[in-house]
Amino acid sequence: MIEITGLRKSFGAKRVLDGVTLSVPRGESMVIIGGSGTGKSVLLKCILGLVQPDGGTILIDGAAAETGGREAFLARFGMLFQGGALFDSLSVWQNVAFRLLRGSARKSRAEARGIAIEKLRRVGLAPEVADLYPAELSGGMQKRVGLARAIAAEPEIIFFDEPTTGLDPIMAGVINDLIREIVTEMGATAMTITHDMSSVRAIADRVAMLHGGVIRWTGPIDTLDTTDDPFVRQFISGSAEGPIEALR
Numbered sequence: 001m002i003e004i005t006g007l008r009k010s011f012g013a014k015r016v017l018d019g020v021t022l023s024v025p026r027g028e029s030m031v032i033i034g035g036s037g038t039g040k041s042v043l044l045k046c047i048l049g050l051v052q053p054d055g056g057t058i059l060i061d062g063a064a065a066e067t068g069g070r071e072a073f074l075a076r077f078g079m080l081f082q083g084g085a086l087f088d089s090l091s092v093w094q095n096v097a098f099r100l101l102r103g104s105a106r107k108s109r110a111e112a113r114g115i116a117i118e119k120l121r122r123v124g125l126a127p128e129v130a131d132l133y134p135a136e137l138s139g140g141m142q143k144r145v146g147l148a149r150a151i152a153a154e155p156e157i158i159f160f161d162e163p164t165t166g167l168d169p170i171m172a173g174v175i176n177d178l179i180r181e182i183v184t185e186m187g188a189t190a191m192t193i194t195h196d197m198s199s200v201r202a203i204a205d206r207v208a209m210l211h212g213g214v215i216r217w218t219g220p221i222d223t224l225d226t227t228d229d230p231f232v233r234q235f236i237s238g239s240a241e242g243p244i245e246a247l248r
Helices: 040-048 070-074 092-096 109-122 127-131 139-151 169-186 197-203 230-237
Strands: 002-011 014-024 029-033 055-060 077-080 157-161 189-193 206-211 214-220
Touching (some): 002 040, 014 040, 014 055, 014 206, 077 139, 092 109, 092 127, 092 139, 139 169, 157 169, 169 197, 189 197, 214 230
Parallel strands (some): 029 189, 029 206, 077 157
Antiparallel strands (some): 002 014, 002 055
16 A cells, blocks of 8 residues: 655755665554654655655555645545644544545535544544543543544544553553554554554554664564564663664
8 A cells, every 4th residue: 555665855964764665555554663763753744745755756555646636645644643733722523523624525514523423432432522622631532532533534544653652551552452443444554653562562463663764674563572683672672782872
């Protein structure tokens, strides 16, 4: 579903992506691991066209990005943002239905509200939550609302940017389980970026490690703990000793 070849991106003298090549099969969940500042978010932004790469190719379902127009291209994606990114001035249901109320395929308010409430139910939130505002929700509830918004338009591809950041271990487990269930139910292709190893093990079909601007290793989740790649082994063990230099 996603085919990336030789992707390069620099910001001034800082080379962030230095020839990333990665294939994400249709209907699978790919998790990208790597330390902070290694370019994971930049990779997602390049795929979405929010950042213009310096070189390389990105194919979505075999076609160049934005084939058929920008609106049609973005309609294929859903995204759960790291910080929730809910609109403070909109109610919960309006946040969930944000895309449904805009664009050429917009729905009536009544229909959009109905879909929003259905998606809220799917992430474990009662209909009464629909008319609350983000400030009235806990961090875990806000994350669930963000997940409901990500799936509201039934996207083919869903991106998850650090989905458990800021959550306690129990709520992080709940969100991980929800993501896994929903992606499987929808048959969606998923790409997650995280350095939370509990999320990796709960969500991933395949794992790729981004370091030094390239994909250092990729493989099925059940080979993660047996790989002899020194970068992966240091990352998953959290050791300060190894080829990845720790900031001191």
